[in-house]
């Protein structure tokens with residue numbers, strides 16, 4: 001039953017009619033639990049609320065699928081507007097972006113040009129920008145672009161994925177750049193040629209890379225909802241006298257909110273990932289596909305505005 005529901009949500013996430021209807025009618029069906037809003041204003045309100053509750057935020061713009069230079073340029077404009085809004089509203093928030101949304105798959109030159117505009121603005125507004133890590137085919141390109149930009153811009157970081165065999169080496173290489181890294185387990189379906197097929201190995205490697213990166217002394221965003229990995233981080237930090245401001249916990253909006261508050265109350269920095277934008281429906285369906293138990297929220301909220 002769970003597998004069937006998961007498959008249904010995966011299919012719905014790509015259904016063009018459902019996506020069009022979702023755009024027309026705005027956030028519905030309890031999507032607010034996972035998505036900050038269908039536009040920038042709603043996202044700003046959501047960040048404000050988090051900030052007033054002692055939480056940090058990061059905004060991720062869910063734009064149109066980018067298959068042309070024009071759509072990559074449009075997404076770039078939306079991201080520039082988001083940086084302006086972060087500055088204008090004095091939000092404790094940064095920007096998290098997918099390089100494919102600004103043209104990585106069209107050409108590295110297109111992507112770099114758009115990224116430089118974003119990073120110029122990030123310097124001007126003193127706002128951090130994180131390059132997310134996507135599927136394996138874009139991994140090396142993302143790291144190359146990150147390294148090139150890191151020599152010119154301060155406010156930039158990227159992500160590494162524990163499921164990839166290469167990641168321990170990447171972390172040590174990125175240490176030469178004092179990289180601010182978000183550490184994740186990894187979200188894409190990768191082949192066993194490049195990634196650990198067993199979850200237990202991914203979980204083990206996740207703890208290993210957390211230790212390596214923290215001991216290297218670079219800033220870490222520990223992006224997980226996994227109690228075991230979180231307690232491991234705290235143990236490593238305490239044993240090695242790593243100050244609480246050298247790392248932060250990051251979680252998705254709406255997932256384990258009680259744990260987010262608990263960590264905040266223990267004095268840790270907690271940053272919440274806030275996706276927003278027109279393309280909210282696909283993101284929402286993917287969260288349900290990951291965990292069909294979240295369906296309870298949909299049922300409760302179907303008749304609410």
Ligand code: FDA
Pocket residue numbers: 131132133134159161184185186187188223224225226227250251252255256272273287290291294
């Ligand atoms: P795991 O999947 O083992 O889950 C641990 C526990 O968390 C579960 O037992 C459950 O209790 C809870 N949980 C997890 N997912 C849940 C859900 N949907 N609903 C309710 N409870 C849930 N990936 C990537 O490849 N590139 C990237 O750039 C990013 N960026 C990113 C940012 C942030 C802030 C987060 C939190 C995650 C990412 N990811 C990502 C996704 C990441 O790779 C991974 O797929 C998910 O975080 C799920 O893995 P966990 O570490 O939470 O552990």
